[in-house]
Structures are given as structure tokens and as C-alpha cells.
């Protein structure tokens with residue numbers, strides 16, 4: 001069984017429900033989740049899809065978008081007796097023992113809080129356990145991987161990191177630029193996570209991590225979740241495969257130790273063209289292909305279990 005530490009399914013839920021659909025997860029996704037052995041997910045509040053939100057008149061800013069997404073989530077969960085929103089790994093285990101899947105709530109970009117750090121308390125009160133300061137762009141806290149690579153966190157961003165620590169929201173550096181990454185490492189106490197990023201040593205894009213960054217995450221006690229998105233797997237189209245993603249995981253295990261390697265698949269084939277996963281990992285029903293290759297590359301059963309679920313859940317105790 002697998003815990004997927006980064007999923008954008010709340011986006012699909014919101015898109016579907018605003019178009020009048022019901023039980024989006026059950027009708028569109030449950031079968032693949034079952035086939036892929038997904039026992040639980042981290043569901044991200046990601047509200048930066050401009051093309052989508054510009055057609056939602058009441059969604060004026062990130063805060064309104066977040067409120068709409070939360071309302072859609074609430075309505076969806078009310079129709080999904082098989083899925084339980086949890087705050088801790090202990091609650092996740094109890095939901096699993098009761099035969100349910102579980103979901104942690106996470107934030108992918110905190111633009112919605114503006115310059116008001118009480119927005120972090122609001123996230124914490126909702127049960128958010130993992131949070132990214134920014135998505136690819138720049139906000140009042142930090143700059144994302146799509147912006148200037150060198151600018152660090154703002155003063156407000158550093159205070160946000162501390163506030164998150166006080167409220168038990170684990171810092172997630174996927175999407176941060178390099179300057180922000182190292183500022184987080186100086187500021188954060190406790191484990192730092194990159195929920196959905198691969199290795200620059202194998203695919204040199206800004207969304208992936210250098211070996212030095214991997215070691216810094218290891219030293220914080222955190223984990224890195226491997227990401228299926230084709231462009232983060234290899235520069236060469238032919239090598240964007242499940243086998244290559246397994247090589248990223250193996251490289252992480254070599255650099256950090258296997259106890260810091262996890263899954264944050266970021267499946268978003270349902271977004272449409274340009275969002276394809278690697279070959280053999282086109283949607284979450286194919287997760288077993290990653291573990292087939294991990295075994296081929298010499299990872300034993302215990303280590304595969306750690307990558308599949310134990311490592312990430314250890315951070316969310």
C-alpha cells in the first residue's frame with residue numbers, strides 16, 4: 001500500500017463540482033486509486049490555475065479561491081464515506097484499520113494569506129499539516145522555482161516559516177527557488193520536506209534538487225517524494241519512464257539513505273495535455289511499475305515499504 005504525499009485531486013474536485021458534478025473522486029478516481037494500492041493522499045490546496053479560475057466570477061483572489069475549494073472539498077467528503085480527513089499518522093492508521101482511505105490537507109502556495117500571518121493559523125485550524133510558501137511564482141513570502149533563482153525569503157517569509165513550525169505545519173520546499181530553499185534551511189526547526197521533487201543529478205530542472213539540497217533535507221530529518229511528471233524525470237523524451245523515476249529514488253537513497261525517500265507522485269494527467277506522467281506511470285493505477293523497478297534496482301521489500309508509506313507518515317506523526 002502507498003501513501004501519495006502530493007496530489008492535486010482537490011483541483012479536479014473543485015472543477016467538477018463547479019460544473020455541477022457530484023462524487024467526483026468516486027466516479028473519476030477511486031478505481032485508479034484502488035488499482036494503484038493508494039491507501040492515503042496528501043490533498044493540496046492549490047489555487048494558482050489561472051486559466052481555470054479566471055472563469056469563476058466569484059473567485060476574485062487567492063483567498064476566495066481557497067474558500068471555494070474548501071467548500072467543494074467539504075461537500076465532496078460528505079459524499080465520500082470511504083475517505084477520511086486526518087491530521088496525524090495515528091488518525092491515518094485508525095482510518096485505514098476501519099477500511100477507509102485517508103487524506104491529509106496541505107497547502108501549495110500561501111498567496112491567500114497576503115501579508116497576514118494569521119492566515120497560517122487559519123490553515124492550522126483547518127488541519128493543514130504540510131505547506132509550501134509559494135508555487136512557481138513570487139509572493140510576499142518567497143519566490144518560486146519559476147522566478148529569480150537567487151532571491152531568498154522575505155522577512156515576512158522567515159516569520160511565516162517560524163509560525164508554521166509553531167503550528168505543526170511541516171515546511172515543504174518543493175516549488176521554492178534555490179535562494180528560498182537555503183533560507184528555509186537556516187530558519188526552520190524540525191524536518192523539512194520536498195513533497196514532489198526529483199534529482200537534478202539525473203534531470204537538471206529547477207523543480208528538482210541538487211545533491212547538496214538532498215543532504216540538507218536528510219540532515220533536517222525530512223523526506224523527498226518522487227514526482228512522476230515527465231519533464232522532471234529526464235530531459236530526453238525516450239527516457240521519461242518508470243524505470244528512470246526508480247533511478248531517481250535509488251539516487252536519493254544513495255545520497256540521503258533510504259529512510260528519507262518517499263512518494264509525492266503529483267499525478268495530474270486529468271489536467272490535460274502537457275501534464276503527462278512518465279511512461280508506465282501515466283496515472284495512479286500504475287504505481288506498481290515504480291516498485292517493480294525499485295526491486296530490480298536492488299531495493300528489498302522492507303526498503304520499498306519505507307518508500308511507499310512509512311517514511312512520509314513518520315513526518316506526519
Ligand SMILES: [Zn+2]
Pocket residue numbers: 108175196266
Ligand atoms: Zn506542485
